[in-house]
Amino acid sequence: MGNTEEKKSVNFIESIIEQDIENNKNGGRVHTRFPPEPNGYLHIGHAKSICLNFGLAEQYNGLCNLRFDDTNPEKENDEYVNSIKKDVAWLGFSWEDREYFASDYFDQLYKYAIALIKKGKAYVDDSTPEEINRMRGTTTQPGEESPYRNRSVEENLDLFQKMKEGVFEEGSKILRAKIDMSSPNIHLRDPALYRIKHANHHRTGDEWHIYPMYDWAHGLSDSIEGVTHSICTLEFEVHRPLYDWLLDQLEVFHPQQIEFARLNLSYTVLSKRKLLQLVEEKYVEGWDDPRIPTISGLRRRGYTPAAIKNFAQKIGVAKRDGVVDVALLEFSVREDLNKTANRVMGVLDPLKITLINYPEDKTEMLTAVNNPEDPEAGSREIPFGSEIYIERDDFMEDPPRKFFRLSPGKEVRLKYAYIIKCEEVVKDEAGEVVELKCTYDPETRSGSDTSGKKVKGTLHWAPVKEALKAEVRLYDRLFTVENPSADKEKDFKEFINPDSLVVLPEALLEPSAKNIAVGDRVQFERKGYFCVDRDSSNEKLVFNRTVTLRDTWAKMSKKK
Ligand code: ATP
Ligand code: MG
Numbered sequence: 174m175g176n177t178e179e180k181k182s183v184n185f186i187e188s189i190i191e192q193d194i195e196n197n198k199n200g201g202r203v204h205t206r207f208p209p210e211p212n213g214y215l216h217i218g219h220a221k222s223i224c225l226n227f228g229l230a231e232q233y234n235g236l237c238n239l240r241f242d243d244t245n246p247e248k249e250n251d252e253y254v255n256s257i258k259k260d261v262a263w264l265g266f267s268w269e270d271r272e273y274f275a276s277d278y279f280d281q282l283y284k285y286a287i288a289l290i291k292k293g294k295a296y297v298d299d300s301t302p303e304e305i306n307r308m309r310g311t312t313t314q315p316g317e318e319s320p321y322r323n324r325s326v327e328e329n330l331d332l333f334q335k336m337k338e339g340v341f342e343e344g345s346k347i348l349r350a351k352i353d354m355s356s357p358n359i360h361l362r363d364p365a366l367y368r369i370k371h372a373n374h375h376r377t378g379d380e381w382h383i384y385p386m387y388d389w390a391h392g393l394s395d396s397i398e399g400v401t402h403s404i405c406t407l408e409f410e411v412h413r414p415l416y417d418w419l420l421d422q423l424e425v426f427h428p429q430q431i432e433f434a435r436l437n438l439s440y441t442v443l444s445k446r447k448l449l450q451l452v453e454e455k456y457v458e459g460w461d462d463p464r465i466p467t468i469s470g471l472r473r474r475g476y477t478p479a480a481i482k483n484f485a486q487k488i489g490v491a492k493r494d495g496v497v498d499v500a501l502l503e504f505s506v507r508e509d510l511n512k513t514a515n516r517v518m519g520v521l522d523p524l525k526i527t528l529i530n531y532p533e534d535k536t537e538m539l540t541a542v543n544n545p546e547d548p549e550a551g552s553r554e555i556p557f558g559s560e561i562y563i564e565r566d567d568f569m570e571d572p573p574r575k576f577f578r579l580s581p582g583k584e585v586r587l588k589y590a591y592i593i594k595c596e597e598v599v600k601d602e603a604g605e606v607v608e609l610k611c612t613y614d615p616e617t618r619s620g621s622d623t624s625g626k627k628v629k630g631t632l633h634w635a636p637v638k639e640a641l642k643a644e645v646r647l648y649d650r651l652f653t654v655e656n657p658s659a660d661k662e663k664d665f666k667e668f669i670n671p672d673s674l675v676v677l678p679e680a681l682l683e684p685s686a687k688n689i690a691v692g693d694r695v696q697f698e699r700k701g702y703f704c705v706d707r708d709s710s711n712e713k714l715v716f717n718r719t720v721t722l723r724d725t726w727a728k729m730s731k732k733k
Contacts, residue, residue, distance in 0.1 A: 186225070186431055186492050190233055190402060193429075199401045203235030206400050207261065208391070210242045211253035211375075213445035214460040214467045215260045217502065218436040218687055224485035225433070226404055227266035238398055239268035243276045244553060246374040254375070256460065264478045271398075275390045276376045282385050283337065285393055285423055286348060287364060290329045294422050295366060296322055298349050305347070308354075311360055315355035316362040318635070322351065334586075336369055339382035343369045348383075360415045364388060392416040395428040403428045405437040407494060415571040422587030433490040440499045440650040440726075441466045442657055442665060456669060457651070463717050464651040464673050472494055474648060475694050477513070477706025480506040497651065503720045510694055510702040510719065514552055515543045517689075518588065518633040519682040519697035519716075521645055523562035525608045525637065528593065531559040536638070539619070541589045541683075554687045557590050560637035562681050564699075567632050568609060577629035579609070582688045585630040590696065592617040592628055595704040633698040640681040643714040645704065647675040650726070686714065694719065 183191065194201050201624075205226040209219060213581060230237035243249050261268070263411035287296040298305065298321045310316035334347055335341060348367040356362055366389040371382055397402045403416075410432045420427045437443060442451075448465055451457050460467055471481065484505040488497050518541070537560045544550035563579065572580040580584045584594045590613075597610035616624040651673045657665040682697075689695060694704045701722050706715040 185492065186229065186402075186404065186433065186490055187232075189429075189431060190229065193302045193401070194233065202399075202401055202425045203230060203233040203392070204238070204399055204401045205230050205235065205396065205404060206238040206240050206395065208240045208242045208394075209255060209257050210245065210249065211251075212248040213253060213449055214256050214469055216443050216445070216448060216468065216725040217438065217466045217471065217484075218443040219260075220264060220468055220481050221436045221485050221488065222404070222406075223261055223266060224482055224506050225265055225490060225555065227261075228485075229402070229404075235401075236271065237266070237268060238271040238273055238400070240273040240394060240398065241275065242387070242391065242394070243374070243376065244384050244387065244624070246370060246384065247373040250375050256469060260472075263472060264481065273394070273398060274376060274393050275385070276374060276436050278390070278394055278626055279377060279381060279385070282390060282393055283383075285425075286333065286385075286389075287330065289366075289419075289422060290333060290348075290351070291326055292422065293326060295348055296329050296351055297336065297346050298322070298363075299346050300323070302344055305365075309359065310354070316359075318354050319349075319363070333367075336367065336383050337381070339371060341369055343371060344371065350415075350419070352415075354595050356413060356680060358414055360388070360412050361418065364415060370586050388412055388415050389419065392419055392428075392430075393423075393425070396420055396426045399426060400428045401622050403430045405430060405432055406654060407492070408435070424597045432492075434492060434494045436488065437494065437496045438466060438499050438502065439496055439655040440652050440657075442652075444658075446667060450666070454666075456666060463646075465647050473704070473706065474717055475510075475702060477509050477694070479511040482508065496656065500724050500726065503724065506704065506720050507722070510696065512546050514542075514694045514696045514702055516541070516545075516698050517686050517695045518555065518635055518682060519645070519680055519686065519700065519703075520562045520564050520635045520640075520644070521632065521647075521677050521697070522565040523635070523679070523681050524565040524568055524606065526563055526593070526611050526634075527608060528559045528561070528613045529596065529610050530612045533559050535559070535638075539589045555589060555683050555685065556636050556639050558636055561587070561634045562637060562640065563587075563632050563634050565606075567630075568595070568606065570606065578632060579630070584614075584626070584628050585632050586617070586619075586628050587634050589619050589633050590634070591615070591619070592624070592626055625707065633700075635681045635683050639684040639685055641686050643680045643682055643686070643715065644715055645677040645703070645718065647718045649673050649675075681715070682714075686705060689714070696722075 205221050207226045227237045266319050298319050300319050308317040347365045349363045352361045354362045365386050368384045370384050413430050461469035461473045484502050536556045538554040539557050540552050541555050567578040569580050569595050579595050581595050584592050586592050593611040593613045595611050599608040601607045652668045653670045654668045657668040689705050691705050691707050696702050702719040703716040706717045706720050708715045
């Protein structure tokens with residue numbers, strides 16, 4: 174339209190939508206929905222779907238509904254509904270007033286079923302579930318018609334009404350669509366539309382004794398809401414003919430179903446059923462355990478909405494299933510936190526140093542940069558005195574040649590402070606190093622170094638007197654193998670990483686850390702990104718490690 178700007182590349186869903194807009198299909202309207210079943214907490218796979226559906230609506234000036242697909246009363250509840258709303262909002266998307274429930278449509282869906290029966294396109298089947306299963310046939314063999322298939326419309330209407338009123342036992346009857354038992358597509362072999370359940374529903378209580386099946390409820394809910402593009406994952410591709418058939422039979426508004434490949438991630442599981450097992454069988458602490466890929470777990474772990482959205486953007490949408498390396502997710506959060514997280518010095522496994530030539534009662538304040546990536550972030554002061562802590566593994570008594578950290582007789586720089594030299598190693602009776610005696614060089618103060626000295630190592634540290642104690646939880650991948658579900662003979666839980674959580678009870682931090690609040694994220698210099706956990710109290714700060722500074726697993730798998 175008169176501008177010469179290069180057209181950005183679009184993915185296959187965008188190209189369908191753009192064509193529809195061009196053809197003025199649905200009056201050029203774009204309306205999507207995110208349709209979770211409230212039977213568990215959302216995971217990163219759902220985040221992909223959320224970013225896609227809400228993202229497309231934003232991009233094309235459309236709308237996106239939040240719809241709870243609540244048709245399985247035994248598995249669903251309000252806790253899940255609330256967690257889902259919290260997670261979608263946290264990601265930064267708004268469904269405004271369009272919060273819907275499939276259960277809101279139960280009356281309408283029932284009326285549609287009656288219309289279908291009246292058309293002679295649905296019937297009540299008394300066959301047992303086993304018989305129905307057997308008569309369905311296989312992928313290579315056609316199915317058989319049920320002996321109840323040719324019931325009269327009147328009889329079907331009567332039986333269906335009685336099903337609704339709770340006259341029959343669970344499993345004794347179902348309502349089926351009358352399509353084609355010899356169709357090569359099994360989903361078209363007279364699929365079930367309604368089953369009997371005398372269950373209490375989290376919203377409709379005991380009102381209903383029949384509940385709609387997914388295929389029935391889903392397409393019609395899309396239609397009722399005026400959804401234009403019903404985007405779902407690839408396994409529903411084979412359901413699409415049924416989706417279309419039902420809407421065509423009822424002659425109602427007909428959304429277009431579009432399928433994309435679901436997200437699979439290495440070193441974890443993305444299935445609500447498996448996540449539920451991990452939670453219920455207490456392999457993890459709960460739905461927000463920072464080791465599982467639920468959105469609430471990622472949030473508690475320290476992930477940001479921006480990191481998750483960037484990740485979704487990077488992986489894009491495809492038509493073929495694949496596995497995304499979890500390292501890409503970790504990269505996304507590193508990339509975001511590098512720009513936004515303030516730096517703090519925290520010693521996770523402390524070793525004490527006494528500077529023997531520094532005045533014992535003197536404290537000086539040193540200036541530290543809060544975030545070298547963000548000039549706006551300013552600076553802070555850190556007290557420095559004659560006693561400090563460094564990381565235990567930054568010292569080696571008998572180091573290999575390329576060890577540039579501290580060892581006897583060698584010099585290193587303490588970040589924002591001075592160059593020090595290790596003069597003496599103090600050990601306890603067991604021979605363990607308990608303290609180092611060092612000298613500092615007063616000429617080498619950072620920012621006003623006049624010594625001309627060059628050292629290769631710079632260490633983080635914390636002052637002994639003012640140090641703040643904290644518990645630090647080091648989280649790692651929950652599974653030791655890339656695909657814990659690959660071996661069908663084995664339970665995926667056999668591959669749980671026994672070291673997925675290491676707790677360091679007494680890390681020591683620079684005192685400025687006391688101003689950090691629950692949910693805040695910081696970089697512990699040289700150690701990784703950390704987030705203040707909700708278990709923190711006035712007495713004790715608790716940090717979760719979000720991610721290490723570098724991908725430590727990449728090196729390990731290259732060695733294989
Ligand atoms: P699970 O397989 O984990 O039990 P689900 O598909 O049963 O998930 P729903 O609550 O039905 O969970 O999913 C809501 C929406 O999220 C659906 O549109 C579904 O296609 C999408 N979704 C679920 N898992 C993924 C995934 N791994 N990648 C992308 N989208 C997903
Ligand atoms: Mg589902």
